[in-house]
Amino acid sequence: MKKTYMLAAAVLTFVAADAQAIDSTGCGLGSMAWRGVSGPEAQILAVTTNTSTGSQTFGITFGTSGCDPDGRVTGGTQKMVLRFIENNMEQYALDAARGEGETLDTLAGMLNMDKRTFAEKSRQNFARIFPDGNVDAVYVTGKIFEVVKA
Structure with missing residues (x-):
């Protein structure tokens, strides 16, 4: 019975790891050591290294190992906006020039803005977002975040 639970846990770990994004391991020594290697095995090794060495906690505290020195959680919203812009940049440019449109509504929702x-x-x-x-x-994504903060 114990072996069955262990096998089920191992299978679920690989399935869950495979469902994650390639860069889901965050920062830390393991993330740096396994950077560029895809697949659940590499992600599991990166997370295990980060956890067992404490490098992720140290990196977040002191801004090392690829962690943001300001302690910000990066990725989430910025990555979501970047992916959206990658697929909708032309339409966003048209909507931004007019000041209305579906891409603006969608981005406002992503950014939790009116x-x-x-x-x-x-x-x-x-002109600042699209200088040429x-x-x-x-x-464009970087400029959107600059404009939102201003």
């Missing part, structure tokens, strides 16, 4: 406020900030700062036709999604 739709009108976000739409107006996007319209007013269009050679911007990429990372640049």
Whole structure:
């Protein structure tokens, strides 16, 4: 019976790890050592290394091992906005220029902002977000966060 539980736990661990995003291990020594390697095995090894060495806690405290020195949790919203912009940048540019549209409403929801406020900030700062036709999604996402903070 005990072996059955152990086997079930092992299988669930691999299934759950496989369902996570490639970069789901965060910062820390393990995350740095296994960076660029995909698959559940690499993620499990990275998390195990982070946990067993305490490097993630140390890194968060002192800003080492790829952790944000300000202690911010990075990723979540910024990654979600980046993915959205990667797939909708042209439509976002059109909507931002007009100050209305579905992409503005969606982004306002992602950023937990009032739709009108976000739409107006996007319209007013269009030239800052899109200074020329050679911007990429990372640049646009960064500018969106700058505009939102202002």
